[in-house]
Amino acid sequence: MEPTIHHGLAGVYFAESDICHIDGERGELFYRGYDIRDLTEATYVEVVYLLWHGELPTAKQLEDFRAELVPHYPIPDKVMELLLCLPPGTDPMHMLQAAAAMLAAFDQNPDEIDPDNLRRIGLSLVVQFPNLVATFERLRRGEAPLEPRSDLGLAGNFLWMLNGEVPNDAAIRVLNTALLLHAEHGSNASTFTARTSASTLTDAYSAIAAAVGSLKGPLHGGANEAVMRTLEQIGSVEKIEQYVLDTLAKPRGRVMGFGHRVYRVLDPRGKILRDVAEKLAETSSEAKYFHMSLEMERVMEREMNARGKSNIRANLDFFSASVYRMLGIPVDMYTPVFAVARVSGWMAHLYEQYADNHLVRPRLQYRGELGKRFVPLAERG
Ligand code: CMC
16 A cells, blocks of 8 residues: 655654644644743743743742753853854854764763753753854954853843843843743754654754754744845835735745744744834834834735635744844844754753654655666676
């Protein structure tokens, strides 16, 4: 019997999970049972705790968790040397992928996959990712790297290490929201990559490096950069409509930042970020990109409805692009910022995968020829 091919594994469930639930029809997202809209009142670090421990921390647990993160703040000297060796044009996602693998080399115990060791590695990566991204940005601008400030928290320290100024509370709050919205999303491509790697019982660093590579693609985490590059190229609100029409008229034309494998309605994270962006736009000199985004959303909604594709709506990456713009984050740092957040979700999935491991090994339906006669090299014409 011919096997059923599930292109892109659409609709396939490969494991049970307690971490995240997405209701694509209703546009709802839950981390460990909590509605994402309610979680926006928490900080990113509370959400990391929630993802790893299954419950929100008490004040004391949060204080202890923060204290556990502190020793992981400094970037190892040798990893810093690696950053200094990279040419200025290096894609920051390539840097992050290399750095994730390098961190294993400076870990005394990278291979153990018991929960305690995984948690230790997770604490390190959650802190190292933002520090590496911010430090890389400073180095390529020709600026000296800054000592981390653990007292500012994960989001505040990231902005500090990036800009060399203590950020205001509003900026910290916005980045916190963006980070917690990006932290987890079920079996998306990069998380599936992490779990697939882990299913071979490779180490956590290898699985995370693989996930970084998967996130980079423009159909996944790379979409936020693609959105901003598109807006830059279009240039003004007035030109949005023609751009959308021209793009949709092309065979397989895609407007970046729209569509999702699971959501059939507006991504709830996109809605939250749209509200955040609207607030930022009241005072930002970069508000133009938000206004262009609103116009693009309007035209896309009209055009998709007209084509019977009303399920193609703005996704998380669409409004995160204008939020990052207004926070002053360089465009090629948008996907690394996504990785900074998602590393906590990847780690949550590694705990789950290793705890009940089954090698991920789907099949491909062979459609080539069989029984070809081998011809020695000298006789091949
Ligand atoms: N613009 C125009 N048409 C679209 C778009 C879009 N962005 N997305 C989907 N469609 C159409 C597509 O042309 C197809 O039409 P038809 O059936 O006539 O060929 C239909 O909708 C279904 O699309 P699909 O590609 O079969 O659906 P998928 O589930 O395989 O793709 C997706 C999901 C995210 C890859 C796709 O929507 C896309 O390429 N979007 C643009 C890239 C993007 O924004 N990615 C971020 C995803 S969300 C956050 C994350 O994971 O990072």
